[in-house]
Amino acid sequence: MEDKFILGGHEFNSRFILGSGKYSLNLIEAAIRDAGAEIITLAVRRANTKEKENILDYIPEGVTLLPNTSGARTAEEAVRIARLAREIGCGDFVKIEIMRDTKYLLPDNNETIKATEILAKEGFVVLPYMYPDLYAARDLVNAGASAVMPLAAPIGSNKGLAAKEFIQILIDEIDLPVIVDAGIGRPSQACEAMEMGAAAIMANTALATAGNVPLMASAFKNAVEAGRKAYLSGLGRVLTRGASASDPLTGFLRD
Amino acid sequence: MDNRFFVDGEHLSPKAIEMKHKLETDASSRTDHMKYMDGMDRIKSDIMDRVLAEMDNYDYSKYTTKDVKAALEHETCTIDDFKALLSPAAEPFLEKMAQRARLETSKHFGNTVYMFTPLYIANYCENYCVYCGFNCYNNISRMKLDMEQIEHEMQIISDSGMEEILILTGESRTHSDIKYIGEACRLARKYFRMVGLEIYPVNTDEYKYLHECGADYVTVFQETYDSDRYSELHLLGHKRVYPYRFEAQERALMGGMRGVAFSALLGLSDFRKDALASALHVYYLQRKYPHAEMSLSCPRLRPIINNDKINPLDVHEKQLCQIICAYRIFLPFVGITVSSRESETFRNGIVKIAATKVSAGVSTGIGDHESKYSGKESDHAEGDEQFEINDARSLDVMYKDIENEGLQPVLNDYIYM
Numbered sequence: 001m002e003d004k005f006i007l008g009g010h011e012f013n014s015r016f017i018l019g020s021g022k023y024s025l026n027l028i029e030a031a032i033r034d035a036g037a038e039i040i041t042l043a044v045r046r047a048n049t050k051e052k053e054n055i056l057d058y059i060p061e062g063v064t065l066l067p068n069t070s071g072a073r074t075a076e077e078a079v080r081i082a083r084l085a086r087e088i089g090c091g092d093f094v095k096i097e098i099m100r101d102t103k104y105l106l107p108d109n110n111e112t113i114k115a116t117e118i119l120a121k122e123g124f125v126v127l128p129y130m131y132p133d134l135y136a137a138r139d140l141v142n143a144g145a146s147a148v149m150p151l152a153a154p155i156g157s158n159k160g161l162a163a164k165e166f167i168q169i170l171i172d173e174i175d176l177p178v179i180v181d182a183g184i185g186r187p188s189q190a191c192e193a194m195e196m197g198a199a200a201i202m203a204n205t206a207l208a209t210a211g212n213v214p215l216m217a218s219a220f221k222n223a224v225e226a227g228r229k230a231y232l233s234g235l236g237r238v239l240t241r242g243a244s245a246s247d248p249l250t251g252f253l254r255d
Numbered sequence: 256m257d258n259r260f261f262v263d264g265e266h267l268s269p270k271a272i273e274m275k276h277k278l279e280t281d282a283s284s285r286t287d288h289m290k291y292m293d294g295m296d297r298i299k300s301d302i303m304d305r306v307l308a309e310m311d312n313y314d315y316s317k318y319t320t321k322d323v324k325a326a327l328e329h330e331t332c333t334i335d336d337f338k339a340l341l342s343p344a345a346e347p348f349l350e351k352m353a354q355r356a357r358l359e360t361s362k363h364f365g366n367t368v369y370m371f372t373p374l375y376i377a378n379y380c381e382n383y384c385v386y387c388g389f390n391c392y393n394n395i396s397r398m399k400l401d402m403e404q405i406e407h408e409m410q411i412i413s414d415s416g417m418e419e420i421l422i423l424t425g426e427s428r429t430h431s432d433i434k435y436i437g438e439a440c441r442l443a444r445k446y447f448r449m450v451g452l453e454i455y456p457v458n459t460d461e462y463k464y465l466h467e468c469g470a471d472y473v474t475v476f477q478e479t480y481d482s483d484r485y486s487e488l489h490l491l492g493h494k495r496v497y498p499y500r501f502e503a504q505e506r507a508l509m510g511g512m513r514g515v516a517f518s519a520l521l522g523l524s525d526f527r528k529d530a531l532a533s534a535l536h537v538y539y540l541q542r543k544y545p546h547a548e549m550s551l552s553c554p555r556l557r558p559i560i561n562n563d564k565i566n567p568l569d570v571h572e573k574q575l576c577q578i579i580c581a582y583r584i585f586l587p588f589v590g591i592t593v594s595s596r597e598s599e600t601f602r603n604g605i606v607k608i609a610a611t612k613v614s615a616g617v618s619t620g621i622g623d624h625e626s627k628y629s630g631k632e633s634d635h636a637e638g639d640e641q642f643e644i645n646d647a648r649s650l651d652v653m654y655k656d657i658e659n660e661g662l663q664p665v666l667n668d669y670i671y672m
Binding site: 022023025045071077080084100103104 | 362363366367545546549662663667670
């Protein structure tokens with residue numbers, strides 16, 4: 001069964017988006033390969049560098065770059081960083097990250113909506129990182145986003161689907177792909193998010209802090225695929241919402 | 256045992272020596288260190304009072320093994336937990352603290368370690384801070400680089416691959432005025448992605464000007480948070496004014512700087528209280544300015560020219576490691592900088608636990624990067640150093656050493672907005 005992941009009109013086979021920060025540049029290629037990843041995020045501020053350690057040099061050709069706007073504190077700053085990303089050859093995809101809190105790095109949904117509107121009009125494929133709020137997600141749809149990227153838990157926390165109920169609401173109500181981002185600490189959590197109907201998973205710290213980065217990348221690949229298959233197959237009764245009685249509850253009805 | 260700070264240079268006139276001795280021995284000859292001087296901004300802030308109240312009430316002897324164990328078990332480290340981790344009761348738990356610190360560091364920073372280098376552009380100083388090599392009574396070779404010399408130094412540093420620079424001066428408004436420093440920042444923007452400043456504290460509008468010139472990070476060391484001890488160590492000059500210095504980071508943020516850095520100079524006073532106050536200074540300011548980036552340094556006292564006996568007293572490497580681990584557990588999101596005051600071995604170890612930023616290719620002298628980087632004998636005057644460094648590794652060597660520790664060195668992670 002063909003199951004393409006469509007994002008901003010582009011087709012992908014992989015539903016695992018890999019982060020490139022926080023670990024050795026030399027491991028990026030192996031991580032991409034073993035994750036089967038076709039999209040990799042990178043911080044524009046890391047790529048905004050001289051030749052010695054430019055992260056761009058470590059990313060194999062053919063992989064779609066998803067530059068992020070980390071470091072932006074306002075919509076205006078995010079827009080400037082996105083334009084810079086385009087200038088330095090990162091393409092038209094952009095993940096908007098706007099944080100006005102350096103402690104928890106929680107995204108500011110209001111500023112994110114503003115930046116999405118501006119960048120979508122400029123032809124970017126805009127993927128906004130957001131706090132899982134239904135109203136904000138609807139506003140992002142109207143602003144021209146190509147997906148929404150709700151956080152599962154505070155970034156770097158490896159706490160998994162702390163915001164599970166709210167992410168499920170977005171999956172149920174938003175017509176765009178819902179990509180679960182931030183807080184996913186283990187493959188089993190990625191699998192669970194995919195079972196819920198998430199369109200894709202993004203992870204960075206979980207890999208960066210693993211003992212063997214490429215092996216963990218491969219574990220995530222399998223988990224994301226397993227979760228996707230489970231979702232597509234329709235989960236069995238044990239896992240569906242609510243329990244099912246062994247005798248039919250409506251057995252008393254005569255006609 | 257205390258450090259013997261007072262040294263009389265032969266270059267001083269009898270009149271100067273008389274004044275110096277008076278300042279050293281007669282407290283009534285000194286100005287009120289809690290009183291702002293003319294021209295110094297006073298901002299509305301309760302942070303100093305809050306930090307000092309916590310520090311004054313901190314009795315680290317009351318903490319027990321039980322408190323330390325509880326602190327290490329709590330998912331969120333409270334102020335009281337942090338006090339326990341800084342106490343002598345935590346010393347036997349250093350390895351456990353290091354493990355927890357490492358976990359917190361990896362959550363927030365992964366495997367990355369940032370690198371920078373300082374550039375001293377002048378060493379004139381109008382203050383008498385008794386432990387500092389630049390103090391106005393110390394007999395050292397003074398120098399102030401002109402713009403051409405600054406650019407030359409910057410080219411050499413930039414050619415080494417460095418992308419973040421920290422511009423420093425001695426604390427003299429007369430010799431190194433704001434315009435001079437601003438021009439240096441403009442030059443630095445040509446060669447570096449990130450420009451930080453470690454200069455004398457200035458007013459909010461001056462920080463705004465320096466930010467417009469390209470600086471985005473301001474470091475001010477409070478040296479010691481114990482105000483009485485502060486007044487015994489800073490005998491003369493504008494640096495004597497404790498509250499104006501304390502509020503420098505807040506004025507810098509009000510002036511639009513992206514980030515600020517804090518520190519006590521460990522060994523000047525009770526290090527546990529100073530460490531507590533440094534971290535609380537960050538903690539309270541972060542709550543007021545949540546968008547700001549913050550970092551902590553943890554320098555220990557070092558020998559200076561004409562006084563090679565100065566040392567950090569009871570702050571040995573174990574205590575320093577305890578402080579750094581406690582900082583990391585209490586403030587998992589802040590940068591922690593460990594400078595070349597510490598040895599190669601210590602720095603290689605601490606980047607694996609909690610430090611996220613290290614200096615490399617360091618000189619604390621003036622105009623000597625060419626001779627230091629190339630080994631060539633200098634054909635021009637050079638200014639003396641602020642203190643002796645302990646780790647002279649070049650950027651290349653440091654970069655490789657960090658990689659060999661299994662970490663990723665990062666030269667830039669920053670965009671000027």
